[in-house]
Amino acid sequence: MSRIYHGGILAILTGIVCDIAFSIADLFLRELWALIRIPFEIIGAIFQMFATIDAMRTNLDILSSVLSIYHNFTSGLSFPENFLQSISPLGTLIWIGFWGVVFWYIGIPALGVLFSILTDHR
Known part of the structure; x- marks a missing residue:
C-alpha cells in the first residue's frame, strides 16, 4: 500500500517540477523574444518619426499655401468698403458676407491645419 502512495507523491512532485521548468522556459522565451x-x-519608431515629420511638413505646406492665397487675394483687393457702407445697411451686410466667405474658405482650413499641427502627439 505504501508503494502506491509513494508513486502518487512522486507523480505530484514530478508534475510540480515539470510545471516549474516549463514556466522558467516560457519566461526565458518571452524575455528572449522581448530582447529580439x-x-x-x-x-x-524611427519610421514613425519620419512619418510624423512628413505629416507636419505637409500641414505646414498647406498652411503656407492657404496664407499665400489669402495674401494674394487681399493685397490686390480694392473692394470699396467705404462705398458699400455708405450705401445702406445692405452694403455693410455685403461686406460682412464677403469676409465671411473669405473666412469660410480660407480661415477655417487654415485653423484646421494649425490645430492639427498643435495637437499632433504621435
Missing part, C-alpha cells in the same frame, strides 16, 4: 524585438521597435 527591441531593434525592430527602434526601427519602427
Whole structure:
C-alpha cells in the first residue's frame, strides 16, 4: 500500500517540477523574444518619426499655401468698403458676407491645419 502512495507523491512532485521548468522556459522565451524585438521597435519608431515629420511638413505646406492665397487675394483687393457702407445697411451686410466667405474658405482650413499641427502627439 505504501508503494502506491509513494508513486502518487512522486507523480505530484514530478508534475510540480515539470510545471516549474516549463514556466522558467516560457519566461526565458518571452524575455528572449522581448530582447529580439527591441531593434525592430527602434526601427519602427524611427519610421514613425519620419512619418510624423512628413505629416507636419505637409500641414505646414498647406498652411503656407492657404496664407499665400489669402495674401494674394487681399493685397490686390480694392473692394470699396467705404462705398458699400455708405450705401445702406445692405452694403455693410455685403461686406460682412464677403469676409465671411473669405473666412469660410480660407480661415477655417487654415485653423484646421494649425490645430492639427498643435495637437499632433504621435
